Amino acid sequence: MIKEYLKHYSFAISLTLLYLVLAVCIMMLNRAFIVGALLGVIFLLFSFEKVAINKKTIGLSLLFVLVATIVVAIFLKSDSSLGRLLIYKISWNMFIEHPISGIGWGNFQREYGLYQGMYFQTGNYTQKEFLLADNSFYAFNDYWELIVETGIIGASSLFISIYFLVRISYYRLKDNPDDELLKLLLALLLVICIAALFTHVFEHGPFKIMLVFILSYLFLANFRKFKVVVALTVTVIYATNHYYFELKNINNYKKWEQAKILSSTGYILESQKIYENLYEEFHNNVEFLQNYNGVLGPNNTGKKIFLLKEILKRYTNHVSYLEMARLYDDIGMRKEAENAFLKAVYMVPNKFLTKEALFNFYLKHQQYKQAAHWRHIILTMPIKIPSERIEAIKQNVKSKHLLTLKTKTYD
Template structure:
């Protein structure tokens, strides 16, 4: 059971308190806790290795029931926010769960939904249930109902589609739809063709309705994917480097608009996003197309292994994430990313100690990296200094920024604040240098505006005009 505690500890990172740095919109606290909780998980694995295999539950069962329990907690959290009994983590949205945004929150619930559905389908037709099976049935159907109550309120079309596709796949696997469809196709070819055409029309109409539900949002994502594709074309093999998406996107978007072949809709929806809202494109931008293919092959292997071993619920969760990741950014949230990582591992690991040892080593390396590269304390201090910056105490803020710079020099928002602070203090050369560093990590056009103001103050009018 100690291993179960380890799985709970590392997957429950999303539920941990965010402290004061929530106002910065930072998630370094999740990385810090992932580092700590990885130690708990490794200790649990060590106990597992010393136990008799017959006394041990399978690793994938731990992952399934921990995620179902966490999904239930998140759904209740969301319901409390909707009824005004809990505070949202974002001023613009009433519903966020433990996340900052209803999009990823809805995606997390969509990931848990097919897992719950599979467990419920497994036990619902058992006539003489033991107390354990009865508990599984009530828990899984309870969480399903909670998610059904909350998911529509999140207004995330990506999550709705992900939950629908993954749940249909799970139910289809239980109902043996594959063999039934083949049999119907052989007996009623004409009717089957008509049904396919009708189904296609219904899907097109549903897609049209979903697009126009939030048309500007959908157009914005299509435009982001278009610009991301242009960025990939610049360096398709090796990518542009880790953490460079925002900067590369900004440059590609600038070139696109400079060419003058844009539409009014694209002009309206253009922005300075941190993410591509498509994990596949973001991976290709930063690491190259070959790396993306390698990742997809690894995921395909995990799915094949999971389906082979009849881990239908877990595979359904993975399919949900794969669909959701097509138009969102689940891998950019540490707590969500680790849940996906554990789902993929659960597809491969069952009672094999060798595979679990290999997985625990990966978790140990990941935890070590999270602890060594963590910026939580620096971000907390940044939040305090940000208040000085906001009230115009620029000299005091500048002194604090100088101390924080070595730890936060890879954060575009921090570098912009530091550079803008220097601009306000009329230290123009230093401000230009700092803001040029910010360009490497951000696509915010305001950076160039401030650089232009610096050049204008220095009398370099041509450079100011260019910026």
């Protein structure tokens, strides 16, 4: 009885689910999934046999989605949209330098910040780009990020895969016109794949698992029996494999949480000991490396530099470079310190803190010409978000100039 009820109202249930997805996306102001959900709803409506479909209807629907996309891009978090254009612009340079095989699978988080630093170091940028720049670890387009990482070789594989996916979906729908679950899953697949054009989707485990189930069912759609069971089995196997490390290390994750609590309550040595014991298991986890580095004191300079190098091999950001620069300076490695300071400054150029640190570095080592140059930049650069901290930095730089630099001359 339940089966017959679900079959009779399957279309209404599917459409209601898609509308709920759309409503949640609107409430969360998630532009990527709003566009994806709109297309998912339209696809589901068109797949319903009682809805007449013609070229005009399809054209108007696609035009509606296009207009909606433009509207949400311009009026909903417009600065975020402009920031993504900057990311695309810089990542294009990454692709141009490595067009065939790309920068390497999984290397976007490591390489993007370095390319952004080089872009701003050239001085050929707009003030809006200057203000919008930040630490970015994703291309906000999963397909483009894959192409940047794998080059033309990866792009060819991607486009071939998309072609066959569309072709298979078409024939599955044609051969199974009464399979309402297939229609719902294809609508959800469209939601996910369209959203991936505008944000990073496929790095999240739940979306990967959902994708595996949808694709498994799609390839099994022509089987009359056990297709749901087989698709679920494949999905469970994948999910177990995907989360195997987390499942295996449940107790170690609890110890990690204990270490964070200990450090936050002042038991630093006890926390350090736990981090040291867990390092072998979590040495590839950037968050763990950052936490471990954070509990080490000034008497652990060598260990801190080692951990920062490990972090920067995987995850480039201006904060790690700034800390690295200060550590190098403390142990007398001035050239390395200067290089790290400059990377921190150019990587996210609108930060006053990094520029103040570089100014103080040049002042400390009596490099007055360089100090005067960065003093001028600090006092004249545009401000992204006014704050008391920024005003304090500007006053600090002014006072040091008056006391220390006014008697110096510069070549």
